[in-house]
Amino acid sequence: MKVKIKMLGLAAAYLKEREFVELPQGITVEEMLSRLVKNGERRDLSLLKAATFFVNQEPAGRDTVLHDGDEVIIILHMAGG
Amino acid sequence: MLPGYAGKLLFVDLTNNSIVEENLSEELARNFIGGYGIGAKILYDMMPPGADPLGPENIIGFTTGPCTGTKAFFGSRYTLVHKSPVTGGWNDANSGGFFGPELKKAGYDAVFVRGRAPKPVYLYIHDGKAEIRDASHLWGKDTKETWAELQAELQLPGLRVAAIGPAGEKMSLLACPINDGHRAPGRGGGGAVMGSKNLKAVAVYGTGKISVADPDKIREINRQIAANIKNNPGAQAFSTMGTGSSTAASALSGDSPVKNWSGVGITDIGAENAEKLSAASLDKYKVRKYSCFNCPLGCGAIYRDVKGRWPLEETERPEYETSSAFGSLLLNTDADVVLKCNDLCNRYGLDTISTGGTVAWAMECYNRGILTRAELDGIDLTWGNGEAIVALTQKIADQEGCGAILAHGSAYAAEKYGKGKEYLQTASGIELPMHDPRLAPGFARTYQYDPTPGRHVKGSLGLMQAFGAIPDKYNYSNTGPMDVRATAAQEVENCAGLCTFISMCGIMDIKEQFLTAVTGRTFTQEDTYRTGLRILNMRHAFNLREGLRPADFTISPRVVGKPPLADGPLKGVEIDTRQLAINFFTHAGWDMETGKPSLESLQQLGGLEKVIADLYTV
Ligand code: SF4
Numbered sequence: 001m002k003v004k005i006k007m008l009g010l011a012a013a014y015l016k017e018r019e020f021v022e023l024p025q026g027i028t029v030e031e032m033l034s035r036l037v038k039n040g041e042r043r044d045l046s047l048l049k050a051a052t053f054f055v056n057q058e059p060a061g062r063d064t065v066l067h068d069g070d071e072v073i074i075i076l077h078m079a080g081g
Numbered sequence: 082m083l084p085g086y087a088g089k090l091l092f093v094d095l096t097n098n099s100i101v102e103e104n105l106s107e108e109l110a111r112n113f114i115g116g117y118g119i120g121a122k123i124l125y126d127m128m129p130p131g132a133d134p135l136g137p138e139n140i141i142g143f144t145t146g147p148c149t150g151t152k153a154f155f156g157s158r159y160t161l162v163h164k165s166p167v168t169g170g171w172n173d174a175n176s177g178g179f180f181g182p183e184l185k186k187a188g189y190d191a192v193f194v195r196g197r198a199p200k201p202v203y204l205y206i207h208d209g210k211a212e213i214r215d216a217s218h219l220w221g222k223d224t225k226e227t228w229a230e231l232q233a234e235l236q237l238p239g240l241r242v243a244a245i246g247p248a249g250e251k252m253s254l255l256a257c258p259i260n261d262g263h264r265a266p267g268r269g270g271g272g273a274v275m276g277s278k279n280l281k282a283v284a285v286y287g288t289g290k291i292s293v294a295d296p297d298k299i300r301e302i303n304r305q306i307a308a309n310i311k312n313n314p315g316a317q318a319f320s321t322m323g324t325g326s327s328t329a330a331s332a333l334s335g336d337s338p339v340k341n342w343s344g345v346g347i348t349d350i351g352a353e354n355a356e357k358l359s360a361a362s363l364d365k366y367k368v369r370k371y372s373c374f375n376c377p378l379g380c381g382a383i384y385r386d387v388k389g390r391w392p393l394e395e396t397e398r399p400e401y402e403t404s405s406a407f408g409s410l411l412l413n414t415d416a417d418v419v420l421k422c423n424d425l426c427n428r429y430g431l432d433t434i435s436t437g438g439t440v441a442w443a444m445e446c447y448n449r450g451i452l453t454r455a456e457l458d459g460i461d462l463t464w465g466n467g468e469a470i471v472a473l474t475q476k477i478a479d480q481e482g483c484g485a486i487l488a489h490g491s492a493y494a495a496e497k498y499g500k501g502k503e504y505l506q507t508a509s510g511i512e513l514p515m516h517d518p519r520l521a522p523g524f525a526r527t528y529q530y531d532p533t534p535g536r537h538v539k540g541s542l543g544l545m546q547a548f549g550a551i552p553d554k555y556n557y558s559n560t561g562p563m564d565v566r567a568t569a570a571q572e573v574e575n576c577a578g579l580c581t582f583i584s585m586c587g588i589m590d591i592k593e594q595f596l597t598a599v600t601g602r603t604f605t606q607e608d609t610y611r612t613g614l615r616i617l618n619m620r621h622a623f624n625l626r627e628g629l630r631p632a633d634f635t636i637s638p639r640v641v642g643k644p645p646l647a648d649g650p651l652k653g654v655e656i657d658t659r660q661l662a663i664n665f666f667t668h669a670g671w672d673m674e675t676g677k678p679s680l681e682s683l684q685q686l687g688g689l690e691k692v693i694a695d696l697y698t699v
Contacts, residue, residue, distance in 0.1 A: 006352060008359065009330025013314035038314070050549025052334040052650065057347055059650040073352055075334045077327035078319065078548065078585075 001025055001068035003032070011076040014038060014048050023066065029053050030062040032072070051076045083110055084294040085147030085599040087185045090123075091211055093204060095278055096137055096196030100211050105190050111602070112688035113616055115146035116576035117173035119191060120162030121619040124171075126691065127193070130626045134166035134270070135252060135277040137197040143184060143243065143283060144191040146578025150182030150374065151291050152299050153595045154306050155583040157373035159184060160575065161266035163274045164627075167254050167435075167490060168509040171532050171623040174257070174271060176243075177373035177580055178264030180285065183241040187287030198279040203231070203244075207286045216281035220250060223428040224259035231284050244282035245272045246430030251480050252276045253488040255435045258283075259427055263381075263397040264373070267432035268536065269511065294601025302594055307377055309587030316378065316585040322360030323380040324401035329359035331401070332409040335520040335651040336547060338513070339409045340464065341441040342506045342639050345649030350409060357414040358404050366420065367398065378582060389417035391424075391471060399423040399433075402537075405515035406437025411444055411470055418467035422474045429478040435490055438512025440473055442491035446501040456498070458482040508535040508636045519642050519651040521546035522554055526564060526661040529636040532620035538581050540568035557660040561668030564661070569613025576616060614669070615686045618678055621671070622692040631662070631676045 002020050015036040023032055037048075053060040054073040066072065082088040083105065092101045105119075113119045120142045132138035141163040148156035159181030165172035184192070188209040201216040219227050227244040241260065249256035249272030256272025257265045275281075293299060310316045319326055331337040332346040332355040339346050346355060356362060366386045372379030382398035399407075399419050407413060407422045426433045440462075446452040447462040454461060458476065460483075462469045476484030486497050492510040495502045506513055508528045514537035518525035523542030531539045538544075542564045546554045551563075574581065574592050583591055596604040638644075642655035666673045670682025680697055683689045 008333065008352075008355070009327050010315045010318045011330070013318035050547070052330075054333070054347060054352075054650075057352075059347075059652075073333065075330040076315075077330035077334055077336055078315070078324075 001066070003066055003069075004071040006071070006073045008073065008075045009077040011051060011074045014076070015074065027066055028062065029055070029060060029064045029066065029072065032066060033062070048076065082292065083107060084292055084601045085151060086110055086115070087188050087190045087289070087291060089189050091189045091192040091206070093192065093194045093211070093213065094196040095194060095198040095202065095213065095280065098213060100213070110147070112612070113619065114573060114576040114596075114612060115149070115190060115578060116144050116158070116160040116175070117162050118572070118576040118612075118616040118619070120144045120160060120173065121171065121616065121623055123193060124162060124164070125619060125623050125626070128164070130628075132164060134164045134169065135273060137195065137278070139164050139274055139277070140193050140195045141271065141274045141278070141280075142191055142193040145181045145185050146576050147599050148595055149578030150185040151293050151599055152296065152303070152375065153293075153599055154303050154375060154377050154586070155580040156578050157181060157376055157580055158575070158578045159266070161258070161271045163271060165269040166273050167270040167511045168534055170509070170534075170627055170629050171620045172269035172271070173533055173620070174266035174268040175538070175575060176260055176264045176266040178241075178261035179374045180241045180243050180260035180264070181578065182374045183285045183287055185287070185291055186289045187285045188289055192283065194278060194280060196278065201279045201281050203282040203284055204280065205235070205284045208288055219281050221247060223247065224430050225262050225428055227282055228262060231282065235284070235286070237286050240284055240286045242282050242284045244430070245275045246428055248272055248429040248431045248478060248488065249276040250281070251488070253431065253477075253480065254490045254493060255431050255439065255477070255488060257430055257432045259430050263427045265427075265432070267434060269533070272430050293599045295598040298598040299595070302588070302591070302598065303377075305588060306586040310377055310585065313585065313587060319380060319582070319585060320378045322364065323382060323398055325360040325363055325398060325404055327401050328404040328408065329355040331405065331515070332358070335517055335649065337405040337409045337515050338506070338517050340412050341410060341445040341504065342517075343445070344412065345646060346409060347649055349412060350414065354414045355409075358408045358416060358419060363398065363404075363416050368395070371397070373580065376580065378585065380582065384420065386417060386420055389420070391417060391421035393420060393424055396420055396424045397427065402515050403433040403437070406434050407440075407470065410437055410441045410515070412465035413467055413470055414465070415467040418470050421471050425474050425478050431478060434514055435512040436474060436477060438506065439477065439487050439491045439494065440470060442501065442504055442506065443473065443487060443494070445504045449504070451501045451504070452498065456483060506637045506640055509634055511535040513640060516543065516547055517651065518543065518640060518656055519646065519654040522557070522656045522661065523560075523564065525636070525641045525656045525658045526665055527568075528640070529658060530631065530634050530662050530665065532617070532624050534634060538575065539571060540564065541571040542567045555654070557657040557664070559664065560661055561664035564665045565614070565668045566610060568617060569610045572613035572616045573609045611686055615688050617669070618683065618686060618689060618692065621676070621678070622689070622695070625676055626695060629676070631666070631673060
């Protein structure tokens, strides 16, 4: 299935940025995330725990199951400033 | 001399035209570290209770910490301290840039000013000398003009200046000094206090060096920080995009308040529109990077926008707080509006958070028909109307027409107009920062009950929750121990003179490591806890002596989910602020009704003898 992805804030720093991803049927947000994490050298991913998700403009959790054509927004912000 | 400190404090009385220098005592440094810790102790000792915040008895202090101006990364901060004309209680606000480090190089850890000069003056501090000088020729000039003129006049290109603009001169309660052209201890009306004293600016220049106990250790810690930052993609992105990296994300996640705290980002603004204020969108104006003194992140930038509706030859990248206060809070997504309002605030010397918050209150009142178009001098302040936002901000800056009322903040304006009180979003009368307690409930306790109300850089439980570091954040039982510990840690970080973004350095006990290496005194986490609590109690005692009790500390109900939002990611959240406060007060040893700390808790902390005498001697 194909899912549309939008990343906001610092999310793109940790995840492979692309507009559409091809994913197996019935995958959760969490499973999608692990496929998107940039690999390579050792990285500190602790901040990624704070990400917020929307699926089709509705608030979603890490266990939300994705469907073909869904639009997922991944948000990672930092506080302060 | 104490390592990490310049070793001297300066006391200026503008009424008597007197300047007195004192050595910084080891006891004061040990008990209160620096910054507002030392500031709170000195103001408590030297100021009479009940002083008029805009009268000569109020003391305003420019205070640094032991890490300020040293080789320790992130040591860029100074803190402004005074009694607040906005809340009527204790106030501290910190700022980065180069002013704090320069003050120390000029020979002083802190300078305290009381009295009132008969005519405008500025304070010139240079290499161990201080002079009160005439500033009549600077009165009416904006903060950048003042800085440039003093640099030229004194022929010192390296001169650093904290100056008020026209807003502070006219004692706007939204006013703050601006240093280095755009860095600001923005909150709580410090600009009005300077204006009330006819103090246009403090100008500092120094060639001294701050000795530290263990320079090799500092170099080693700095190397580790640099390596950690290189390895952390989030820190790297933050270094490139600054605090604005969060603007679009926060507008949607629920972190930023939307539509004067009544809206929902995902529906009221939408993902596409939120993006218009993202760092990626704004950075098309970027000319170069800007960094505070000795910072490995360098989160600032200089912008240029000559093609917009309000051409700006040179301006600064707005901080997240500013972009949200003039963005999501007003349903505005026009970047040029944010840039122009930020520029106006920097030049006139206005706190961007409180100014945006005040515009938001006026906007809601206008859209509900409570304030008429005539009362707003014909400005059509509909939600998101960029031209109207800029026009009103300009009026506030000039104190012209309705701006003369709104320049003193939303709480003052509601009183003056005699309406719209129910739409204020404030804590003890000060507009709130751009982190929503409904997303991170820890902010509800600090916004309402911290001795300096309405701040996002206090009591870091809220910050940790907003980062996602605390699970089960809506469980209000037993938050006391963690809230008190996080608050104490934040006190020490602030008073050490470190920037709050040191949290990105990847070293858990960085404060303790730096303080040990800088001062030569071993600083453990237990020391952080005790010292942080001592400082917290000192600020709290200042308020108690002013007659302020817990019930006097208020917060607008909407902000804490009363009533809850009907939609969006924060739907249904209602915060039990009272329980959060009881947990905190109980664990800190404070009485929830009177606010009085228990004798035992004060004695355990030590260094609070005068507070004990005041509270417990009949
Ligand atoms: S992180 Fe940003 S605000 Fe903090 S010291 Fe560095 S440049 Fe200044």
